[in-house]
Amino acid sequence: MGLLDKVKEAAGTAVEAGKKGAAAAKEKVGDVQLRRKADDLAKQLGYLVVAGNGTAGPDGEEMIAQIKDLEMQIAADMEKPAEPEMPGE
Numbered sequence: 001m002g003l004l005d006k007v008k009e010a011a012g013t014a015v016e017a018g019k020k021g022a023a024a025a026k027e028k029v030g031d032v033q034l035r036r037k038a039d040d041l042a043k044q045l046g047y048l049v050v051a052g053n054g055t056a057g058p059d060g061e062e063m064i065a066q067i068k069d070l071e072m073q074i075a076a077d078m079e080k081p082a083e084p085e086m087p088g089e
Helices: 003-051 057-079
Strands: none
Touching: 003 057
16 A cells, blocks of 8 residues: 555544544533533522422422433433444544
């Protein structure tokens, strides 16, 4: 294999690695955003409970449902299998 072929192969491998890294970073950012939203809702729920003398009322029930939904989304993202490697890697 010539030097130029080796350089092309290395460049192709680097591009694929960059794409995988970008996809992983994008997924991680999505998880962080979901976690932040759940945390914000939990904080608001805490304020509702304090203001309601130990009860959150119907608004609190809605927040709890939203938090549970976000937690399920985060868990589903964590359970996703890693992308299969490309042949020749």
